[in-house]
Amino acid sequence: MSEKVKDAVAAEAKTTRILVQEIVMSGAYLYPFKGIFFFATHKDLWRPFIARAGRTITLGVGVTSAMFFFTYVPQMAIMAFTNGPLAAISAAILVLSESSAITNVLSRSFLVEDALIDTFDGTLVARDQEPLVAQGREIKSRSGGRDAMARLGKIFTRPLARMHPRALLRALIILPLNLIPVVGTALYVFVQGKRAGPGFHARYFQLKGWNSTQREEWVNNNRAAYTGLGMAAFLLEMVPFASMVFSFTNTVGAALWAADLEKATK
Template identity: 50%
Template sequence: MANKLVNQAQEVAKEDLDRYKTLVNEAAKSGSYLYPIKGIFYFLSHRELWKPLASKLIPYLSLYAGVIGPMFFFTYLPQLAIMVFVNGPLAVFTTVVLVLNESAAVVSIISKNLLLQEALLDTFDGTLVAKKQTEIVKNGRELKTRGDSVQRLGRVLKNPFSKFSVKELVRYFMYLPLNFIPVIGTVAFIFIRGRARGNSVHDRYFQLKGWSSSTKSDWLKKHKGPYAGFGTVATLLEMVPVASVLFSFTNTVGAALWAADIEAKDTQMTKETAPSLRDAAKKAE
């Protein structure tokens, strides 16, 4: 009986490993993991894209300060008691990092839904305008004829971002204990968060395209690897304490750059699937 269970466990582990290898290979071929990095350089070189971030920076820092104090007061010692068994003397430092990351995650979830929503939307649409994708942006908002890429953004006609979700916060803390498992647990946690993060990066793009939920689902299923790759790198960047707000915006820029390349069919993943999905989208309208 024991041997049978061991064999089944090994079989499941092999299947999971093969699936993850496939996802990694798909992500590598697509180059999607590079877009968060491209987003950083594009953001830094286009000053007009700084405006949405600048307008929310002080409120964000105030929120961060209001979260990090209570988090250290209430969670540091309990988590230190657990981390001592895992990291030994290093637990004093690793627990600080853990609490900082937890604080950043809480602030990120709250701010994206309640504070940064409009600013991130302007950043995504503004990047598309800067990439000359004005026709698709017009499907979701009015555009002015003059000004830079952000100044041209007019009234929003469609807003895709969901409101605050308690489930998202619960899901984060549900998987958080994985971090207590050295190396493997942390990698698993980041990958799980990355896959979830990747599935939402193009919500605005899908809406601007007018895709139905089934067409969107088909696209995401066919490109699990690329979206997991983007989401994992984006998650790593947004785990950086304090600077996470900057990376939230640069990741949004990266997602828009990716969308612009998909629209221009300038990516490996669009060579075969984009035409069929475009036809499916038209039929769904």
């Protein structure tokens, strides 16, 4: 029995090592950071974010306040056994990260869906991918010095469906992993990144006109890349009080990757 356990552990370690190597080789994890720079240097992409900022900040303050009121003391008590005198600080950081995650799930589901679609499409237009975007919405002419966002017209398709309540439930269920120092947080980021990665290209798949089988095949063939993208994006969105900004820059990064994929196929 001990030999079987050792073989299973060795096989799992090998699989994990190969996956990590594939994630690194893909380079997709760099796109969320490219998205930050592109977003910062293209002010026209700020408009959808600014339009939703007030409601999102209100939601974030409400969620964070509730999380501190109901969960800070219990989590600090648990972390006292693993973090000792640093439990108060560690618990505060953990609650802030949890609040960011919950705020991001709720805001994506109910507040910023349309804004993220506009940001994704606007980034593609800025990268000269008008024919692709035209599969899902009207594209206005360049006359009058219109910027990328101003050229976006009526939308035809809305692929970013509202998140199902089960998604929020899953996020809440695995939050306790963060109570395990280092390893637990790494596992939490991996699980969330693997789940969330393909979702950043939901709009891309829609614009390509792919059915569920084509999407699934593409994601399976690029699983490591999407996991890397999702992990990097999720890490940024865990930053307290900045998660909503990063959700927009992550969307920009995902669109930049889509633009590069389109150029690579031509």
